[in-house]
Amino acid sequence: MRAFGHSTGRLFRGTDILFTAVVMIHSELDLVAADDDKFVLAGRFYFASHQGYQWYFFDEHVDGVFMYMEGESIAVKESRSFGGFAWKSLWREAVSPTTGLNDRN
Numbered sequence: 001m002r003a004f005g006h007s008t009g010r011l012f013r014g015t016d017i018l019f020t021a022v023v024m025i026h027s028e029l030d031l032v033a034a035d036d037d038k039f040v041l042a043g044r045f046y047f048a049s050h051q052g053y054q055w056y057f058f059d060e061h062v063d064g065v066f067m068y069m070e071g072e073s074i075a076v077k078e079s080r081s082f083g084g085f086a087w088k089s090l091w092r093e094a095v096s097p098t099t100g101l102n103d104r105n
Contacts, residue, residue, distance in 0.1 A: 015050040043059060045058045
């Protein structure tokens with residue numbers, strides 16, 4: 001149990017998604033909203049940030065995981081569930097040409 005929440009290895013590389021990062025993310029949200037009028041806080045729970053310009057969240061009115069990229073006009077639905085989001089992220093990592101995992105038997 002001590003290992004949980006401390007590292008994701010190569011999964012979610014470049015993404016702040018662990019508990020301590022989520023706490024930090026929430027302190028940054030007001031700053032992002034002040035700079036970007038399309039960044040919505042109400043009714044959303046932000047749980048991850050990728051490189052400080054992509055923000056992942058749940059919406060209280062719509063099932064799924066969404067991603068908002070700074071400067072874009074709308075958020076996009078990444079997956080129908082958090083499990084699907086995690087699986088999609090794992091799949092991307094597994095087939096990434098930089099990891100070499102796609103060449104293993």
